[in-house]
Amino acid sequence: MTRTEGAGGIDPRVLWREQDRPRRGRRPAFSREAITAAAVAVADAEGIDAVTMRRVAAEVGAGVMSLYSYAPDKETLLDLMIDHVSGELPTSGPLTGDWRADLKTIGRHQRANMLRHPWLPAAVQARRTLGPRTLAFVEHALAALRPIGLDGAARLEIFAQLTSFVAAHVAYEVGQARAAQDPGRAAADAAYLAEVAADGSHPELADALATAGRPVTPDAMFDRFLTRLVDGLDAG
Incomplete structure (x- = not known):
């Protein structure tokens, strides 16, 4: 070579x-x-x-x-x-024409791929060049974003932003899953936060911890974060 x-x-x-x-x-x-x-x-x-x-x-x-x-x-x-x-990512599935819905689907596929290969989130940050399978997926994502009405460079930036978000979130998920394998440490961490919240020096944190919890399953949390990201994109 x-x-x-x-x-x-x-x-x-x-x-x-x-x-x-x-x-x-x-x-x-x-x-x-x-x-x-x-x-x-x-x-x-x-x-x-x-x-x-x-x-x-x-x-x-x-x-x-x-x-x-x-x-x-x-x-x-x-x-x-x-x-x-x-090559495990879909590149030829039908697009709905709703760029937000399609982009969320693409993000979910990326997450599933990275969870199957936990080394991937860090690796994509150091990637030097795009191979043919990766290019096929990028092409699919850019096509999904065409209805947004932005030029190709802006659509590529949005796809890069989505990929960075998914990689960071999956790295967090993998780390949390490893931490959960030590239930004694998890219980100690929870007790520590409860004491901090109760001492009155962190009222905002205390309020956050006291708020009725939302579903905390990995899938539900990812979907909330993904929705905030995609729905917050400016199509203008």
């Missing part, structure tokens, strides 16, 4: 547009798709830090050096992994 001069990484034209060109010589023992799928499986099970070239090579039964012709560094492998899981 060809590195981009001075840019630190693989030329995206080589990475994404030349992958399917026929190669001369002996048929390779492994495919880039299989290697990427193995890396995704490791990240899903053990986290992104567990993904190393040596570990992925062991998963597919290859020598470490043979992997470098497919992904010469971990950053490139991560780009491949992001695009691989982007």
Whole structure:
């Protein structure tokens, strides 16, 4: 693969547009798709830090050096992994013409995808280039936003804003789920907040904690936040 001069990484034209060109010589023992799928499986099970070239090579039964012709560094492998899981996102479903409703549906699909792959929220923030599956989803989202009446650049900004929100929220959800695995600590945290609210020094917090609670299931909370974000977008 060809590195981009001075840019630190693989030329995206080589990475994404030349992958399917026929190669001369002996048929390779492994495919880039299989290697990427193995890396995704490791990240899903053990986290992104567990993904190393040596570990992925062991998963597919290859020598470490043979992997470098497919992904010469971990950053490139991560780009491949992001695009691989982007293939799980719908790109051809019918759009309603109601851009707010369609955008909320897109956000829910993104959340489900990131929950299946908890390493993804952090990874998308460091993504360097968009692969073909990711581009197909972006195209779908921009089409959903066409009725908003804004130009393409503004629609792309809205989609980026939605993606950033979903990534941050899923990272929060994953962290909360891990914290909930320690019920003793959760009970201690609740007791601490109750004491703080009762001491009179934080009246606004006390009022918030005393207010009748809304549904706190992960799905209900995400939908409330998503609705506030999307319904607050200015279509003018």
